[in-house]
Amino acid sequence: MEVKISPTYEALSKQAAEFVAELLNAKPNAVLGLATGSSPIGLYRELVRMHKDEGLDFSQVTTFNLDEYVGLPAEHPQSYHYFMYENLFKHINVPKEHIHIPSGTTKNYRAFCQWYENRIKECGGIDMQVLGIGSDGHIAFNEPTSSLASRTRLKTLARQTIEDNARFFDRAEEVPIYAITMGVGTILEARHLLLVANGENKADAVAKMIEGPVTSMITASALQLHPHAKVFIDDAAASKLTMREYYDWIQAKKPGAPRF
Numbered sequence: 001m002e003v004k005i006s007p008t009y010e011a012l013s014k015q016a017a018e019f020v021a022e023l024l025n026a027k028p029n030a031v032l033g034l035a036t037g038s039s040p041i042g043l044y045r046e047l048v049r050m051h052k053d054e055g056l057d058f059s060q061v062t063t064f065n066l067d068e069y070v071g072l073p074a075e076h077p078q079s080y081h082y083f084m085y086e087n088l089f090k091h092i093n094v095p096k097e098h099i100h101i102p103s104g105t106t107k108n109y110r111a112f113c114q115w116y117e118n119r120i121k122e123c124g125g126i127d128m129q130v131l132g133i134g135s136d137g138h139i140a141f142n143e144p145t146s147s148l149a150s151r152t153r154l155k156t157l158a159r160q161t162i163e164d165n166a167r168f169f170d171r172a173e174e175v176p177i178y179a180i181t182m183g184v185g186t187i188l189e190a191r192h193l194l195l196v197a198n199g200e201n202k203a204d205a206v207a208k209m210i211e212g213p214v215t216s217m218i219t220a221s222a223l224q225l226h227p228h229a230k231v232f233i234d235d236a237a238a239s240k241l242t243m244r245e246y247y248d249w250i251q252a253k254k255p256g257a258p259r260f
């Protein structure tokens, strides 16, 4: 795992966006996996800026989102459909028919999840998956004890996640308790993983993801099994790492070889 530590959220978002842009420049028809939540907002803001100021082109890009709350229609302001449209899709030139987000309102979840998995394969697999990390160490909505081989499925959210996400809803009782989420196994099949995390409340989970054992108790620790996982964090999120000096040294000395 490559660990890149920045002094601020803005700086880490910019570096993460440069990494995505590098992929799109090398492969204009890349398949991007996307995440929601507060962590990638800065990355999306920077991609929008690059699209507007530098002509970063999304016209051949295909996207797959990690997850969606069950029970929320696409037009619900807390749905991940709505989030993606507001924070990214409405500002860039990705064709509507190239966008995939799990349905929160399908009548047949099992069939939908199978279709989603098949659709990823039909599109050639995910080139780069953007991820955040929950304070309980989850990636997507793969809560503690989720199988590290799991696929896209219906999942019950952990109490901790419901509490964390209550800040986006008027009342905690409004937070859905189920989601459709890509599995850890699905995520690990992406060719590159890019995880962004900031703030002190992520420091514990980040330290366990990077330096702890691989365990389904911290599903983000599965990134250790991936050959091309890159983690962009700020000083606060890095504050519980024991090998900080080592990560900074490696980053400073890294040769600038093309990555895609």
Ligand code: F6R
Binding pocket: 034, 035, 036, 037, 038, 039, 040, 066, 067, 131, 132, 133, 134, 135, 138, 139, 140, 141
């Ligand atoms: C969202 C997702 C989640 C979040 C995580 C962190 O699509 O998959 O795993 O990335 O819960 O959320 P924030 O960024 O809001 O702290």
